[in-house]
Amino acid sequence: MSVPSFDVERVRKDFPILSRELPGGRPLVYLDSGNSSQKPAQVIDTMREHLAQHYGNVGRALHALGSESTEAYEGARDKIAAFVGASSRDEIVFTKNASEAINVVAYSFGNPTNTDERFRIGPGDEIVITEMEHHSNIVPWQFLAQRTGATLRWFSVTDEGRLSLDNLDELVNERTKIVSIVHQSNVLGTVNSISPILDRAREVGALMMVDASQSVPHQRVDVTDLDVDFVAFTGHKMLGPSGIGVLWGRRELLEAMPPFLGGGEMIEAVWMDHSTYAPVPHKFEAGTPPIVEAVGLGAAVDYLTSIGMDAIKQHERELTGYALDALGEIPGLRIVGPRTVIARGGTVSFTLEGIHPHDVGQILDDVFGVAVRVGHHCARPLHLRFGIPATTRASFYLYNTTAEVDALVRGLHHVQKVFG
């Protein structure tokens, strides 16, 4: 497949924040896109334009603004459906974030109002996740296990930061009801191969969910090719605003699931003692949704498409290779995760011997304007597995440059001087 030409300097001009200065005249070196990405002018302008010219409530207001707003909101759903290859726009449910998307699915299991056999779960049944999950793909399943008496199990992680599939057939078995795994780790950068796990899940009749929060922003993800049952991702990590996330689900499963939140616009008819519900996806979108945020996310996928996901992936791959080489030369630096660019995204976490990540992050920010994330990155069990309380994480996106990786490396040498 041919990759369109990619000019990082031209891309950077689209992101107003990248040209600002930090207090003290420091340039901004933003290496925290795995946490949240920056926004191009195209997204900011679209949102401003919507608020300034078209804003009204969606789905219920009959006036001109109501219909313009509804058109923009539902238009965003079309764009996102096309972006991830959904076979129907009705399979795109807008949520607040990826956490909510996962909670919607977890809530459907072992729920007395859901009589569908595939969602029945109780003592003796099993839920399977992995040790490299973000808390958002752990805690909702813990809730489910606590609520129903089902057992939570997980794939372990190898020293290199890959999923260990040695016990796949034992772990995913006839008792398994749902397997939910991360597509790309937000700490290790590891991109997991979904198909072997999916094949096994299908064999035993379990449903399968993928947390694609860290993959949809960075590579072409096609839910039809992926062929799982549910995919969750979030807007703010893919150049869109915060407050908007997406649950993609197979239509017939979404139809079988109970609504999550009750309220306005998720109903068909309401009596004092009972209600019937709107068809999917609106059944899951109670209350006034994040309208402008959805419109902004639509603009974000337009922007990503105009640049080209393959070009973005290629750029990040080059940056990651460069960073792995440069960081690997720093004495006392240990990369937590794969040291090659194979099946790996642009998120690089590491420890510096004898120096706590909070001290690393503070000096990087203060002296060099380098923004990284420090801590356990909402993946505490993964850090426990590696026997460390925290890491420093640099995460790249389409607007990052090798010069910024150089700034990070210079900063780390300085950190070692201060604390050495």
Add this chain to the structure above:
Amino acid sequence: MIAESMYQELILEHYKHPQGRGLREPFDAEVHHVNPTCGDEVTLRVRLGDGGKVVDVSYDGQGCSISQAAASVLYELATGSTIEESLSVVDEFTRLMQGRGQIEADEDVLGDAVAFAGVAKFPARVKCALLSWMAYKDAVLRSQA
């Protein structure tokens, strides 16, 4: 270079060469405190003697330079003083840390702990500095209970 001023020489000295570190016996109370946002933790023991004397403060833990240096300074200030004196230092230190950098520290009360004044300007790091000091206060209260 705002934060570099936070890392005073005295703080780095205590971080690299912590005083009184390690858990010792005998002790009257032991507490374990954690900072959930960054995973810093400290286990701290106090040994009290006659006349309200603080005979020993021993501790172990992990965390950033600020949290580890603060524990070391606490050891130096509290050990050998009285419960009453040491708790008044804890109160003054807490007041300084929670003052958002707007408070003039009382150096007579705080001694070396005054080096942490710059930390108060970084809300995310205040908890690091206070971790072992809050643990100490807790341990003293428990040993008196």
